[in-house]
Amino acid sequence: MAGGLALATDLATPFTPPLTDVPGVEPPAGSSHIAPRVPSSPGESEEVMAETNGERHAFQAEVSKLLGLMANSLYRDKEIFLRELISNASDACDKLRYAAITQPDLLGDDAALAVTITPDSKSGVLVVADNGIGMNREELIDNLGTIARSGTEAFVKQMAESHGGDGQDEQDGQDGFAAGLIGQFGVGFYSCFMVAKRVEVVTRKPDEAEGWRWRSDGTGSFSIAPEADAARGTRIELHLRKDDREFLEPLRIRTVVKAYSDHIGLPIWLENDSGQKEMVNEGSALWSRPKTDIDEAQYREFYHHIAHMPGDPWHTIHLHAEGRIEYTALLFVPDSRPFDLFEPIRQHRVRLYVRRVFITDECEGLIPPYLRFVRGVVDSSDLALNVSRETLQNDPILAKIRTGLEGLYEDAEQKDRLLPLVRFRSTGGGDRWLSLDEYVDSMPEEQEAIYYISGEDPDALRRSPQVEGFRARGIDVLLMADPVDQFWLPVVGAYKEKSFRSVTQGAADLDRFAVRDEDKPDETDAPPPGEIDKLIALVKLTLADAVKDVRTSERLTDSPVCLVADEGDLDMHLERLLRQHKHEVPAQKRVLEINPSHDLTRALARMVGQKGATEALEDAAHLLMDQALILEGEPVPDPSAFTKRLSGLISRALTE
Numbered sequence: 186m187a188g189g190l191a192l193a194t195d196l197a198t199p200f201t202p203p204l205t206d207v208p209g210v211e212p213p214a215g216s217s218h219i220a221p222r223v224p225s226s227p228g229e230s231e232e233v234m235a236e237t238n239g240e241r242h243a244f245q246a247e248v249s250k251l252l253g254l255m256a257n258s259l260y261r262d263k264e265i266f267l268r269e270l271i272s273n274a275s276d277a278c279d280k281l282r283y284a285a286i287t288q289p290d291l292l293g294d295d296a297a298l299a300v301t302i303t304p305d306s307k308s309g310v311l312v313v314a315d316n317g318i319g320m321n322r323e324e325l326i327d328n329l330g331t332i333a334r335s336g337t338e339a340f341v342k343q344m345a346e347s348h349g350g351d352g353q354d355e356q357d358g359q360d361g362f363a364a365g366l367i368g369q370f371g372v373g374f375y376s377c378f379m380v381a382k383r384v385e386v387v388t389r390k391p392d393e394a395e396g397w398r399w400r401s402d403g404t405g406s407f408s409i410a411p412e413a414d415a416a417r418g419t420r421i422e423l424h425l426r427k428d429d430r431e432f433l434e435p436l437r438i439r440t441v442v443k444a445y446s447d448h449i450g451l452p453i454w455l456e457n458d459s460g461q462k463e464m465v466n467e468g469s470a471l472w473s474r475p476k477t478d479i480d481e482a483q484y485r486e487f488y489h490h491i492a493h494m495p496g497d498p499w500h501t502i503h504l505h506a507e508g509r510i511e512y513t514a515l516l517f518v519p520d521s522r523p524f525d526l527f528e529p530i531r532q533h534r535v536r537l538y539v540r541r542v543f544i545t546d547e548c549e550g551l552i553p554p555y556l557r558f559v560r561g562v563v564d565s566s567d568l569a570l571n572v573s574r575e576t577l578q579n580d581p582i583l584a585k586i587r588t589g590l591e592g593l594y595e596d597a598e599q600k601d602r603l604l605p606l607v608r609f610r611s612t613g614g615g616d617r618w619l620s621l622d623e624y625v626d627s628m629p630e631e632q633e634a635i636y637y638i639s640g641e642d643p644d645a646l647r648r649s650p651q652v653e654g655f656r657a658r659g660i661d662v663l664l665m666a667d668p669v670d671q672f673w674l675p676v677v678g679a680y681k682e683k684s685f686r687s688v689t690q691g692a693a694d695l696d697r698f699a700v701r702d703e704d705k706p707d708e709t710d711a712p713p714p715g716e717i718d719k720l721i722a723l724v725k726l727t728l729a730d731a732v733k734d735v736r737t738s739e740r741l742t743d744s745p746v747c748l749v750a751d752e753g754d755l756d757m758h759l760e761r762l763l764r765q766h767k768h769e770v771p772a773q774k775r776v777l778e779i780n781p782s783h784d785l786t787r788a789l790a791r792m793v794g795q796k797g798a799t800e801a802l803e804d805a806a807h808l809l810m811d812q813a814l815i816l817e818g819e820p821v822p823d824p825s826a827f828t829k830r831l832s833g834l835i836s837r838a839l840t841e
């Protein structure tokens with residue numbers, strides 16, 4: 186999937202060269218901006234070419250790929266294209282309504298913002314029009330030529346990551362994967378190519394005299410030309426394919442609007458041939474309706490509209506706060522992890538409205554960063570409509586709303602309420618998810634800390650050498666396998682006065698816990714303690730700068746060695762995580778711990794001081810270190826030396 190990977194990394198870059206910049210396409214004489222005819226496929230492309238005398242632009246490569254997918258889609262819920270167009274139209278009206286707060290002239294004598302759907306069965310054209318904010322030439326190129334939309338970007342990324350990247354199997358319709366995702370994510374404007382062989386967009390901004398017409402047949406390029414007499418807003422004309430003309434039937438349109446767009450807070454009109462209009466949606470913002478009037482399907486649709494997430498809401502919170510301040514919040518907890526959870530800006534995605542007028546979806550501080558997976562809207566009756574987006578963060582009313590949102594949305598002060606809700610797996614708990622209370626209640630009396638081990642894979646963590654000694658003493662260790670664990674643990678520090686302690690860091694302090702009988706080492710064969718100390722000294726000398734220290738271990742029962750971080754040093758898993766995220770981390774030296782009861786250690790200890798054993802012991806010291814690295818999933822620094830030493834050791838053992 187070579188193409189797929191490139192696709193995933195390039196998505197954020199808007200790239201829409203005029204076709205004159207595309208290699209192999211010569212501009213016509215005397216013109217630098219009027220692009221030539223594009224080598225086109227027969228049929229519809231020819232038709233567009235003949236009509237068009239505007240500039241021609243190539244779609245960003247990812248868009249072309251997406252369009253190919255759309256055009257060949259066997260996706261049965263094609264109707265979602267209408268949801269996407271209505272959603273865009275409604276956003277465009279929201280934007281104009283907001284702009285008109287400070288510039289009322291923008292609305293002129295057309296203040297009734299609405300979406301109008303007009304089917305024309307004779308020409309086979311379906312029009313979805315709004316009288317919203319419109320687009321100028323540059324916006325048209327940026328918005329309808331590249332992928333800038335977060336949801337669509339995530340869709341293409343998933344497609345690229347899960348497949349061969351050329352999208353071929355999806356295009357063949359053999360695979361339900363992409364089709365499923367189209368419905369879940371919604372792929373915005375481009376989804377109209379599922380039903381249209383050609384799309385024309387006529388648009389004008391409220392404060393500009395010049396309008397524009399964008400056209401494309403969805404096969405690699407689009408054209409843009411000035412349009413005289415364009416009405417304010419945006420009018421999308423879909424030249425439907427023969428097989429998709431069902432979307433011209435009023436009954437079909439009504440049903441689709443009702444199913445997907447009923448919650449939209451402005452009227453959606455259906456206009457018939459004789460110009461009569463009927464409103465086909467409820468027309469009031471969903472969150473402003475009483476809870477009892479809303480069913481689950483409506484909440485679900487609103488979630489899809491607002492969240493651009495696959496799946497359904499896992500939990501819905503709809504609250505009207507009354508009293509000193511009034512606001513409504515409709516918030517959703519998604520049922521899967523949002524794709525942008527680890528973006529560095531940690532921006533939340535809750536939209537702020539003031540009395541049904543959309544203000545911003547970037548209101549810093551409305552939701553704390555750690556709850557940025559929450560989706561939804563907050564609508565306040567108390568904020569001033571002309572509140573500036575820049576000063577919002579310091580607004581005292583907003584501060585009250587912030588604390589009022591279920592009370593959970595305050596940072597550190599809320600940790601005592603949040604921590605009891607968190608569940609963990611543990612070394613002793615099998616598949617069970619433990620609460621911290623359960624863990625603390627079952628701790629042996631002498632245990633003072635909550636032990637945990639962090640890494641990527643819970644099963645691998647269970648098998649880690651560092652937990653052996655804890656298991657042997659009946660001490661449960663929590664498995665922290667989520668990357669985010671590394672970040673909250675140092676901040677939270679303790680629960681019910683028991684500090685969190687990594688078992689891969691610092692001294693284990695296990696001698697006050699009794700080892701279970703079945704795990705007790707056989708002491709009959711143990712070398713005198715002095716010999717182990719000599720071995721430790723030899724290993725330390727041999728490994729020199731490669732380790733911070735070498736010491737005997739209490740943590741190990743079955744494995745001969747393990748690595749741990751020294752007290753106060755960076756946790757080994759956190760170090761790896763930071764490196765993966767391209768953070769500069771100074772090289773950390775680790776402590777090598779050796780199991781004094783292991784047969785191998787005992788055998789080596791007995792060799793110390795024997796004549797001619799030094800070379801074999803030095804090889805063994807390196808091999809012990811390499812083993813410990815392998816157990817940590819770390820690369821061995823010198824693989825060829827490792828192989829040589831190992832082969833030497835095996836052949837010596839075999840020939841002796």
Ligand SMILES: Nc1ncnc2c1ncn2[C@@H]1O[C@H](COP(=O)(O)OP(=O)(O)OP(=O)(O)O)[C@@H](O)[C@H]1O
Nearest residue numbers: 273274277319320328334335336373374375419493
């Ligand atoms: N009817 C419209 N009026 C004005 N601008 C529009 C309209 N339709 C689309 N656009 C512009 O085109 C952009 C791309 O639209 P698309 O549907 O592909 O994604 P999107 O709506 O931006 O996605 P998201 O809702 O995640 O932001 C929009 O962000 C908007 O700027």
